[in-house]
Amino acid sequence: MRFFDTGQDVHFEPGPFFIAFTLVGLGSFLAFLGLVIGGMHSLRQGINWAQDAEHRQLAKAKWSQVKTASTASANAWKDAVPADGSASTATAQDWSK
Numbered sequence: 001m002r003f004f005d006t007g008q009d010v011h012f013e014p015g016p017f018f019i020a021f022t023l024v025g026l027g028s029f030l031a032f033l034g035l036v037i038g039g040m041h042s043l044r045q046g047i048n049w050a051q052d053a054e055h056r057q058l059a060k061a062k063w064s065q066v067k068t069a070s071t072a073s074a075n076a077w078k079d080a081v082p083a084d085g086s087a088s089t090a091t092a093q094d095w096s097k
Contacts, residue, residue: 049055
């Protein structure tokens with residue numbers, strides 16, 4: 001093989017390249033296989049957990065608590081009194097002055 005037409009021949013052994021590409025391919029395949037097996041296991045466990053009635057009831061109870069807390073927080077925000085204690089009854093026209 002000629003290298004940039006400099007007149008020098010470049011010789012290399014194809015064996016190490018073949019071995020390296022084979023090992024990279026094998027490693028990639030094993031990594032992919034591990035991801036597939038791990039993903040299938042995780043998915044199966046997630047499905048089992050979701051079908052468990054106790055977890056479902058706990059999730060519903062927590063969701064109810066979240067909804068109640070967010071409603072109370074929104075109402076408190078709407079009914080808040082300024083720090084100086086004066087309730088503001090200003091309208092949009094008062095602010096435009």
